Amino acid sequence: MLSVLIRHGQTDWNLERRLQGSSDIPLNDTGRAQAQEAALNLREYAHIQQETDPGFTWHGVVTSPLSRAAETGQIIADELGLPVLGSYEGLAERSFKDLEGIKNYPELWETVENETADIEPLGDFLNRVEQALEQVEADYPGKNLIIAVHGMLISRLMSSRTGQKVPVPDNGTVTELAPARRASSIMLIRHGQTDWNKLSLMQGSSDIPLNDTGRSQARDTARSLIERGFTFDVVVSSPLSRAQETADIMAAAFGLTLAGTYEGLVERGYGQAEGLDISAEARREPDAYYAGVESERSVYTRGIETLRQIARDYPGQRVLAVSHGSLIRRALSATHGYEFGTIANAEPFQVDLVGLARWNENAEPLLNGKI
Incomplete structure (x- = not known):
């Protein structure tokens, strides 16, 4: 082009x-x-x-x-x-x-x-x-x-x-037109475990802290990335404490400090479902069962917009961004063109920057493997 x-x-x-x-x-x-x-x-x-x-x-x-x-x-x-x-x-x-x-x-x-x-x-x-x-x-x-x-x-x-x-x-x-100055790479990582994760409770935008297992997961993931040869220039995160603490732990392992937080990286809001152990059927369509649940489209759109903003904010740099399971799954599904499954705590994923730049906000969200 x-x-x-x-x-x-x-x-x-x-x-x-x-x-x-x-x-x-x-x-x-x-x-x-x-x-x-x-x-x-x-x-x-x-x-x-x-x-x-x-x-x-x-x-x-x-x-x-x-x-x-x-x-x-x-x-x-x-x-x-x-x-x-x-x-x-x-x-x-x-x-x-x-x-x-x-x-x-x-x-x-x-x-x-x-x-x-x-x-x-x-x-x-x-x-x-x-x-x-x-x-x-x-x-x-x-x-x-x-x-x-x-x-x-x-x-x-x-x-x-x-x-x-x-x-x-x-x-x-x-x-x-000069090429856009975008990050050379963005790696998305889900925060470590919390007690609500351990109990299978819907967490969403509730600000639940890491537990000791979650802190250990953050250290283990950082160690694994270092052993695999990964390096980063910048670490950012969601403003929720479980993501920030995960980011702080991982940044320290790479000799960095947290550069900032992005509201757009927060987890999907699950409204009245938060704090509950809801059924598998309700987990697939929580907005059909509970009030105040953020729409699927909203999660896709703000996730992509935020990742694009991060790419613009750190041109040419290798960025590690700590976020949340539902948001990461939806962002990756949109940018990669196929649906991702469950995102484990402290699991890292590389963002497809070409897909990030090209995703059309008018497209239907990916659901069950289809646009």
């Missing part, structure tokens, strides 16, 4: 040097001409790619939902005979809130650069853009795409992905 980013053509606000952000300002005639020129450049770009890959072709155009990007994408698609595959809300420009429409000047831009003004925080902005691009990749795996978006989006995204400051490109400029 090869994707390029196109900054939309000029608008009157660009011409007047007004902060545009999420305001929906249309192209002007100069902007439309720039979009046509971008299409010519993209045709030439494809010819260059064909020198090394004779089968190279553009497969389609996706866009920001804002009209200046959508019209730019449509003009390019028409010129190249391509389909417009859709727009993605997460690809809208960064919101400058009350600053939008104000003529830009150095002091104003400094407040944007330093985030001293009330604008969309950079971290939130980049997270929604990365999530949107992950969804594009999931929707069109292996396709060569033209993505019509916005200047600050391109600048900040490319700076984040390359580690070097990238200036805001001119209107109509073609920028090759």
Whole structure:
């Protein structure tokens, strides 16, 4: 898959040097001409790619939902005979809130650069853009795409992905999308045993501590991983104490300390079933028997979103993440494409990062081996 980013053509606000952000300002005639020129450049770009890959072709155009990007994408698609595959809300420009429409000047831009003004925080902005691009990749795996978006989006995204400051490109400029900076590996480990595990009680989001067997399991798993040659750069966990203590024990074995916790790694909430020894039938469909049980889809979705966030937070690093049985089983089933069985206490599993990036949140959860 090869994707390029196109900054939309000029608008009157660009011409007047007004902060545009999420305001929906249309192209002007100069902007439309720039979009046509971008299409010519993209045709030439494809010819260059064909020198090394004779089968190279553009497969389609996706866009920001804002009209200046959508019209730019449509003009390019028409010129190249391509389909417009859709727009993605997460690809809208960064919101400058009350600053939008104000003529830009150095002091104003400094407040944007330093985030001293009330604008969309950079971290939130980049997270929604990365999530949107992950969804594009999931929707069109292996396709060569033209993505019509916005200047600050391109600048900040490319700076984040390359580690070097990238200036805001001119209107109509073609920028090759740098690969996402993701973790080199993520290993998921279920926490060690608790007394509720020992008694086969539903645990869920209840904060039940490890018992001595659980602590021993954490040490044994760490020792086994070390003997097998595994090393880690970062250890994270669910905020529940049984996961945090497991993570602390394992981190110490690798000469590390716990780097942080993620709410999204907590166990599935089992509502009124928590603390009970429920039947095998009820364990298969607890929400059919007890109130307040978190949905299957919610567990899949937040588990995948959290693992993607961890991958973005620790690019190029080997991450050990301690979580819980139901969440791990569902996350692995989604990313690997087949259903996993029971996850034992302190059992480690490698996450398929390709599956993690490509999983489509609109897919049905895996149940009984089927999507």
